[in-house]
Amino acid sequence: MKSLLKMTWMETKLFFREPVGAFFTLVFPLMFLFLFGSIYGNAPIKQLNGQGTVDISVPAYTAMIIATTGLMGLTITMATYRENGVLRRLRTTPISPLAVFVAQVIVLFMMTAFGMLLLIIAGKLVYHLRFEGNVINVLMAFTLSSISFFAIGFVLAGLMPTARTAQIVGLAILYPMLFLSGAGFPRELLPETIIKVSRFLPLTYVVTLLRGLWVGDPWSQHTTEVIVLAAILVVGVVVSLKTFRWE
Amino acid sequence: MNAVIKVEGLKKSYGATVAVDEISFEVFEGEIFGMVGPNGAGKTTTIECLEGLRKPDHGKVTVMGIDPLREGHFLRTHTGMQLQQSNLPERMKVWEALDLYSSFYPKPSNWEELLTQLGLEEKRNTPFSKLSGGQKQRLFIALALLPDPQLIFLDELTTGLDPQARHAIWDLVRDVRSRGKTILLTTHYMEEAERLCDRVAILDHGRIVALDSPEALIRSLGAEELLIFNIDSALPPAFENAISKLGRMEKQGDRVVIHGKGNNATLVNEVVSLLARQGIQFRDLRTEQPTMEDVFLNLTGRAMKD
Numbered sequence: 392m393k394s395l396l397k398m399t400w401m402e403t404k405l406f407f408r409e410p411v412g413a414f415f416t417l418v419f420p421l422m423f424l425f426l427f428g429s430i431y432g433n434a435p436i437k438q439l440n441g442q443g444t445v446d447i448s449v450p451a452y453t454a455m456i457i458a459t460t461g462l463m464g465l466t467i468t469m470a471t472y473r474e475n476g477v478l479r480r481l482r483t484t485p486i487s488p489l490a491v492f493v494a495q496v497i498v499l500f501m502m503t504a505f506g507m508l509l510l511i512i513a514g515k516l517v518y519h520l521r522f523e524g525n526v527i528n529v530l531m532a533f534t535l536s537s538i539s540f541f542a543i544g545f546v547l548a549g550l551m552p553t554a555r556t557a558q559i560v561g562l563a564i565l566y567p568m569l570f571l572s573g574a575g576f577p578r579e580l581l582p583e584t585i586i587k588v589s590r591f592l593p594l595t596y597v598v599t600l601l602r603g604l605w606v607g608d609p610w611s612q613h614t615t616e617v618i619v620l621a622a623i624l625v626v627g628v629v630v631s632l633k634t635f636r637w638e
Numbered sequence: 639m640n641a642v643i644k645v646e647g648l649k650k651s652y653g654a655t656v657a658v659d660e661i662s663f664e665v666f667e668g669e670i671f672g673m674v675g676p677n678g679a680g681k682t683t684t685i686e687c688l689e690g691l692r693k694p695d696h697g698k699v700t701v702m703g704i705d706p707l708r709e710g711h712f713l714r715t716h717t718g719m720q721l722q723q724s725n726l727p728e729r730m731k732v733w734e735a736l737d738l739y740s741s742f743y744p745k746p747s748n749w750e751e752l753l754t755q756l757g758l759e760e761k762r763n764t765p766f767s768k769l770s771g772g773q774k775q776r777l778f779i780a781l782a783l784l785p786d787p788q789l790i791f792l793d794e795l796t797t798g799l800d801p802q803a804r805h806a807i808w809d810l811v812r813d814v815r816s817r818g819k820t821i822l823l824t825t826h827y828m829e830e831a832e833r834l835c836d837r838v839a840i841l842d843h844g845r846i847v848a849l850d851s852p853e854a855l856i857r858s859l860g861a862e863e864l865l866i867f868n869i870d871s872a873l874p875p876a877f878e879n880a881i882s883k884l885g886r887m888e889k890q891g892d893r894v895v896i897h898g899k900g901n902n903a904t905l906v907n908e909v910v911s912l913l914a915r916q917g918i919q920f921r922d923l924r925t926e927q928p929t930m931e932d933v934f935l936n937l938t939g940r941a942m943k944d
Contacts, residue, residue, distance in 0.1 A: 394741040401730065401738050408729040476724035480781075483689065483719035484742040485711055 461540030542627025718782030
């Protein structure tokens with residue numbers, strides 16, 4: 392337990408020392424928020440069911456952070472640890488390999504939540520962000536979405552032969568998904584064909600779930616999203632346990 | 639003497655390649671035991687079987703009285719291991735690594751003391767990636783010492799280090815041994831085996847081709863010691879007569895080479911006093927002894943390559 396705490400604290404410090412990761416988790420979504428907020432403001436718009444641009448952006452950008460930490464942060468860190476022999480070194484100590492993963496998940500989860508918190512604070516202070524949902528429900532949806540995406544990240548890290556390929560493949564999956572799923576741009580602005588494609592993207596379900604609960608939808612309206620994300624989580628955990636390699 | 643490690647008929651193959659072919663040896667308490675041989679000789683596979691990181695195909699391995707595979711947790715808690723090609727996260731600082739790793743052990747050594755002992759005090763706030771090769775290895779030795787182990791595994795400790803850093807590491811390893819710890823190391827530097835180890839197992843193609851102290855291995859060659867010096871004048875016949883009792887003499891222009899017989903420990907002494915008595919001026923006197931390189935060459939018929 393003591394080593395898990397130490398390790399989590401250590402990974403937290405390492406997270407902030409890696410400027411690129413911290414930027415994409417904490418700063419980049421805020422920049423997006425201010426960019427589109429300054430263009431469109433947050434006045435209610437009929438096409439958005441009476442919500443403002445910022446109102447729908449905060450849950451959508453939260454989905455963006457989840458995807459970025461899961462597919463980039465976690466994948467690159469784990470693949471690099473394996474490739475450089477960091478895992479190999481840990482393997483010679485009595486600590487369980489699980490501790491490394493648990494520490495990694497805790498840190499990235501906290502950082503993702505921190506990223507979301509920054510968006511909410513900025514939205515509230517600058518654009519009078521509206522929130523009609525239930526905080527507990529949103530947090531539960533946020534947690535499910537995050538750990539599902541972390542599971543995808545572990546699978547990628549396990550399957551990719553090197554850290555470099557993990558990074559490239561992670562990026563190749565992440566970027567189109569950010570724009571097609573409605574995380575980067577409001578889905579209402581996307582053409583019909585792209586919306587059809589987006590049904591095959593895991594991130595679409597995160598965006599739909601978070602945006603829905605944000606405006607107070609009941610869970611019953613989102614069983615599809617919950618089932619898809621839970622399935623991703625289960626499959627992801629099983630596959631990453633099977634594909635795990637120390638070196 | 640107490641055997642800390644016992645290996646009997648250890649065999650390990652990867653597919654069709656036999657990495658370790660039925661080797662047996664023991665490592666005794668308090669010694670520096672070296673496994674030396676070219677890359678691919680089976681050193682790392684052997685050490686990883688002892689560390690419980692690999693499963694032997696055949697044979698029996700006992701480390702500190704236990705089976706490393708079955709009681710891996712005990713082994714990892716009570717031994718220090720330094721692995722080839724392992725690293726720490728690039729931005730982790732020296733003190734953070736020691737602090738973190740010491741939390742893994744029930745009774746860790748004081749890492750602040752280790753920091754000083756290993757000469758890393760000035761580097762305590764340096765990130766891992768900014769350390770030199772020698773400093774990284776010193777940090778790894780410190781990490782291996784954290785559990786306050788009786789037994790330490792060091793795999794290719796000085797590979798890639800410059801000679802100066804290598805000598806500094808040797809001093810550290812000797813210092814660790816003098817604190818009563820047992821050390822098993824692998825190296826592909828014959829010089830390292832000769833200078834550092836109490837006993838050496840020479841591995842080639844997965845087999846132990848020789849196992850003894852470096853001195854005994856060299857002596858077993860029965861090779862002659864060479865004594866070489868230059869002269870400016872001709873040698874008097876009396877000298878040549880006297881020398882013939884000590885060994886064979888060869889003249890190459892100004893250069894004189896004397897092939898000493900067997901293990902004549904007093905060869906240098908006798909030749910120099912003979913030169914002095916007969917008033918012969920000489921310069922650039924040096925000796926050449928056989929080394930572990932010659933032992934390896936003799937055993938395998940080829941020279942060690944890096």
